[in-house]
Amino acid sequence: MVTIPLGSFGNTRIGGVLFFGIFLVMGLIPLGIGAVEFKDALASAHWAATEGTISSSQLETHVSSGRRGSTSITYGAEALYSYNLDGNAYWGNRVSFGEYSSSSVSHANKILAAYTAGKTTKVFYDPADPSKSVLEPGFNWAILMLPVFCLVFVLVGLCGVLSAMCGWGWFNPR
DSSP: OOOOOGGGGGSHHHHHHHHHHHHHHHHHHHHHHHHHHHHHHHHHTTOEEEEEEEEEEEEEEEEEEOGGGOEEEEEEEEEEEEEEETTEEEEEOOOBTTOOOBSSHHHHHHHHHHSOTTOEEEEEEETTEEEEEESBOSOOGGGGHHHHHHHHHHHHHHHHHHHHHHTOGGGOOO
16 A cells, blocks of 8 residues: 655645646546537438427526626527337437527527427437437537537646646746
């Protein structure tokens, strides 16, 4: 068993590696999730299509409270749909890859107007996994928001870890 004296975490290099390592991990995990979403978005442009029915659609309102009593409201749309393939019933709720909520209700209202309950629509599904589906396939610029945001964490974390390990900048004991 290896024991590390508690005082060694006060070492600037070790502390720097730990601190910036957290940034690195906090960026890598969602970046990986975003990469899978990006891959699926590109692949969905070539998915098979079938007819489906919108079961319900509704406006989602998210209210968050900030400091000093401020309130922020964002709006999103949810459309639940069903489709059948080879005698199997499937359900989905993904309108597009890169879906987002906005402080403007107009984006959500456009989705709700396009996908009203009872409407028949095309559903695009992954032939390798028919439970994966989307109403609007293909690339959407909004899908880049998560990976770009996470990339900042990855770069800060990576630069910080390298600086701490190599003794550059603040981490140079001189």
